[in-house]
Amino acid sequence: MGTTSCFGPELRRLRQEAGLTLTRFSVALNYDKGHLSKVERGERSASPDLARRCDALLGANGELQRLVVRPETNPDTEEAAPATPNLWLVGRRAVLAAGTGSLIDLGLRLGGQASSAVDPLLPSFRAQFNQLRNLGQSTAPKVLLPLLETQTRTVAGLAADTPSATRAPALLLASRFAEFTGWIAQEAGDSSSALGWTGEATELARAGGDPYLGSYALVRRALVTLYNGDAAGTVALARRAQSDELPPRIRGLAAQREAQGHALVGDERDCLRSLDRARVLLDSDDARSGAEPVIGTTHVSDPAEMTTGWCLHDLGRPKAAADILDRECRRLPPHALRTRARYGFRRSLAHAASGEVEHACTIAGELLGVMPTVPSATVNRDVRRLARELSRFRSSRAVRDLQPALARVLAPARD
Secondary structure, three states: OOHHHHHHHHHHHHHHHOOOOHHHHHHHHOOOHHHHHHHHOOOOOOOHHHHHHHHHHHOOOOHHHHOOOOOOOOOOOOOOOOOOOOHHHOOHHHHHHHOOOHHHHHHHOOHHHHHHHHHHHHHHHHHHHHHHHHHOOOOOHHHHHHHHHHHHHHHHHHHHOOOHHHOHHHHHHHHHHHHHHHHHHHHOOOHHHHHHHHHHHHHHHHHOOOOOHHHHHHHHHHHHHHHOOOHHHHHHHHHOOOOOOOOHHHHHHHHHHHHHHHHHOOOHHHHHHHHHHHHHHHOOHHHHOOOOOOOOOOOOOOHHHHHHHHHHHHOOOHHHHHHHHHHHHOOOOOOOHHHHHHHHHHHHHHHHHOOOHHHHHHHHHHHHOOOOOOOOHHHHHHHHHHHHHHHHHOOOHHHHHHHHHHHHHHHHHHO
């Protein structure tokens, strides 16, 4: 008997052991009683979302979810091959061929004086990096990606033209450009390119004398596996970025990612332990006084708390998730459209799963209006989940009114 066919009988056994009638069980889950009855009899398949909620309500610690979710491969020993050339070896001719602005051209045309031009130019490139990160909050990834690729090659090319003694700062800045380029590639739906640019960021940082960014690249790779639904790979990669020698911020971000991996399989105990560890690390003075540019998000006031809300939904505790996400989303800056969409749809999803359908539709309706401005392959994952969740409430007028806007956002993702 396959694992999926075991789900129904096991669910019935656990429900009866808990002393719950099917009626009380359906009310507690906010699920149709007839649907649950068919699931228990094996006439309907259980979705991963339903399994998560059953796990949480019955205290099964992920056992039910493991009966409906097929284990993914563990990439712990796999290293992603870069999808792009070694950028820090790019010469002046290649950089110029890539197309640059007048400020960049000025620095490169200095020829023999290029090494003396690097230091004055770096503050401009750092400011540009911050501007591009802000632009990423309100610009489509496919529009921003070519500019990021060009600027990464430009800064790396500048470094290649300088003596080794003065090369490190440019290489380190180029590594941050490459890391951010990888994130935008993932937002554009290209996981392979995202991993390639992340690998380039590691090489650039290592060449610049930074032994730490390579570990943060593991956290970035873990984000790719997380959105691919690979919980084991997410946990394994995140754990590799938590050695005591690493800066607290990187370890804290890695602990958050590990928590999200545990949440995917309903492992509440290890998830909450990882979140506690992340909270301590990210609240430390060392983490708050790290070097610029800041690694990770700059728009979330309390990353560990926001991630807690994220994880509680995956753990089948939508009401608790909604309470946290309501509070934390109110603290997001108005201009951070991409971040607001990312956590806002998770917030809407939590409210829908809690039975607060009209409120969920109100939240989603406001966010769907900005999605054409900041389309996101990763955010669309939660939009699809929200559409499935709301499909259980077709009789709701709020749901019917929202469906055309949901369909418009999701239509490109199906192409």
